Amino acid sequence: MAVVDAVTFPKAVLFDLDGTLLDSAPDMAAAIDAMRAARSQPAMPLDELRPHVSKGARAMVAAAFPQVDVAERESWIPEFLDHYERELGRHGKPFAGVEAMLGALERAGTIWGIVTNKPEYLARQLMPLLGWEQRSAVLIGGDTLKARKPDPLPLLVAAERIGVAAPDCIYVGDDERDILAARAAGMPSVVALWGYRLDEDDPVAWQGDVMIDAPLELTQAAAWPLRR
Known part of the structure; x- marks a missing residue:
């Protein structure tokens, strides 16, 4: 009789930050x-800005000032980052279910970390505000290395730093470049459908290994893609 492996959580999970x-x-x-x-312009409705967040500072500034x-x-990007640093962690919070998901991973002995295109100095300031400074095993920002997502280098370096082979890591992100980076790094991927997307984005076309509607689903080992 064939032996069926028990369903287990992955060895390591790397996450995008904003929108994931x-x-x-x-x-x-x-x-x-x-x-x-x-x-002298009015506030921008949050629902109009939200889909652009995962695309980065330039995309957000372009959405807010399309006539410029x-x-x-481009010369306004430092101004945006200065304003954002002052607002850091004041209004945003983890998505519903994220803490339960991270807790489930930690109880299972899964190592987890963050690979984001956000500048590293901003991401690091967020960690203690979120209570993740000691919990996240690695943090790679968009300016940490010579390349950023969709290049696979940040994911590969993160895997190396936590001492887990890339195919034994899973990457979770809400943007196409997250999935492209994971594929190029040889990592299974999870498309976070709860994140930020433009109307024209088609997450099915990204060809991630699984698509998940909400973080709470990932509290179950069976929801994670098979490790190859």
Whole structure:
């Protein structure tokens, strides 16, 4: 009789941050609204900004100021980051179910960490505010290395730092570049459908290993993709 392996949690899980673990859109919106107020413009509705958050600072500034020349908007990125640093952790919070998911991983002995395109200095400031400073085994930011997602380098370096082979890690993200980076790194991937997406985004086309509607689903070992 064949022996069937028990369903287990993965050895290691790496997460995107904004739109995956953290609903940071309210902090981002406060930063954008400060910029708009300085230019005598009204606040931007949060629901209009939210889909752009996972695309990064440039995408958010472009969405808030579509009439402004690209080169001028580019010069505003440091201003946005300064405003965002002041709002960091004041309005956003982990998505519902994230703490339960992380707790389930920790009880199972799974190592977890964060690979984000957010500048590392901002991501590191968030860790103690969220109570994750000692819990996250690794943190790679968008400027930590010479490349960022969708390049696989940040995921590969994160796996190396935690001492787990890339195929034994799983990457969870809400943006196509997350899934592309995971595939290039040889990691199974989870598409976080609860995150930030534009109307034209098609997560099915990203071809992640599994698509999950809510973090609470990942409190169950069977929800994670098979390790290859």
